[in-house]
Amino acid sequence: MKQIDENLRRVYREVEKDDVPDRFKQLLDKLRQQDSSDEK
Amino acid sequence: MKNNRDPREEMVEHLPALRAFAMSLTRNPSAADDLVQDTIEKAWKSIKSFTPGTNLRAWLFTIQRNAFYSSRRKVKREVADVDGIMAAGLAVKPDHDGRLALNDFRTAFEQLPVEQREALILVGGSGFAYEEAAEMCGVAVGTIKSRANRGRKRLAELLHLSEGEDPTISDANTASVLAASPQQG
Numbered sequence: 001m002k003q004i005d006e007n008l009r010r011v012y013r014e015v016e017k018d019d020v021p022d023r024f025k026q027l028l029d030k031l032r033q034q035d036s037s038d039e040k
Numbered sequence: 041m042k043n044n045r046d047p048r049e050e051m052v053e054h055l056p057a058l059r060a061f062a063m064s065l066t067r068n069p070s071a072a073d074d075l076v077q078d079t080i081e082k083a084w085k086s087i088k089s090f091t092p093g094t095n096l097r098a099w100l101f102t103i104q105r106n107a108f109y110s111s112r113r114k115v116k117r118e119v120a121d122v123d124g125i126m127a128a129g130l131a132v133k134p135d136h137d138g139r140l141a142l143n144d145f146r147t148a149f150e151q152l153p154v155e156q157r158e159a160l161i162l163v164g165g166s167g168f169a170y171e172e173a174a175e176m177c178g179v180a181v182g183t184i185k186s187r188a189n190r191g192r193k194r195l196a197e198l199l200h201l202s203e204g205e206d207p208t209i210s211d212a213n214t215a216s217v218l219a220a221s222p223q224q225g
Contacts, residue, residue: 001192003201005164007145012165014142015060024055027077031048031084 047096048087051080054097057166061101064161065108067150078111079104098168102176105158148198156191159184164192 058079062072083090083103090099149157155177162173163184170188174181195201 001196004192004195004199007142008149008160008164009167010142011146011149012060012064012161015063016056018056018059020052020055020059021073023073024076024080025052027080028052031081 046087047090047092048084050096051083051100054100055080057097058100058104061104061161061166062108064149064157064165065105065154075104075108075111078107082107095172098172098176101162101168105176144199145195148195151198152191152194156187156194159187160191163188 055076058076059072062075062079063069066072066075079100083100086103090096149160152160158177159173162168162176163170168176170181170184174184177184
């Protein structure tokens with residue numbers, strides 16, 4: 001079963017090593033801005 | 041100013057892992073990214089329920105799987121038949137060197153029921169302990185172990201690996217990819 005576990009790690013890592021799409025950085029920026037406008 | 045970093049500022053570091061987990065749940069890149077977006081929004085709003093000093097990734101994964109299952113219940117468009125049809129048509133043979141092509145493996149993995157995919161990716165893919173995976177999924181450790189074992193067995197069947205067969209992975213590329221893998225933080 002070692003081969004299966006190796007491949008599980010490969011499948012997982014293949015996505016993990018991809019660049020994170022910009023939409024997520026934009027989303028985090030948006031959430032931060034909402035918070036700072038809520039505070040004041 | 042706080043001494044501790046706001047955990048929300050650490051979420052960005054877990055995006056790659058969230059995307060990888062989302063892919064294993066949804067099996068579809070655009071659905072996976074929608075799920076990650078949903079997860080981040082939910083996590084951001086409920087950050088007060090995160091206990092500082094505990095495992096942020098596990099907390100995010102828990103939110104993500106809850107979001108996945110609740111949207112799945114709403115949509116209910118999973119077609120049970122498709123799994124059976126695809127599984128029946130699947131015939132994967134190892135390469136001449138005995139090593140599985142990653143695409144073949146992925147195709148077989150996607151045939152598994154979601155509970156098995158989840159258990160395998162949590163413990164086999166992302167390296168959580170069985171105990172952590174059990175906590176995230178809200179089930180007993182034994183349940184996670186048996187889901188993972190059934191998943192491994194089913195994969196072996198789909199990939200025509202005989203029980204106990206354990207060919208050595210001698211491929212130089214695989215070895216270097218494994219060696220060069222980034223350390224998990």
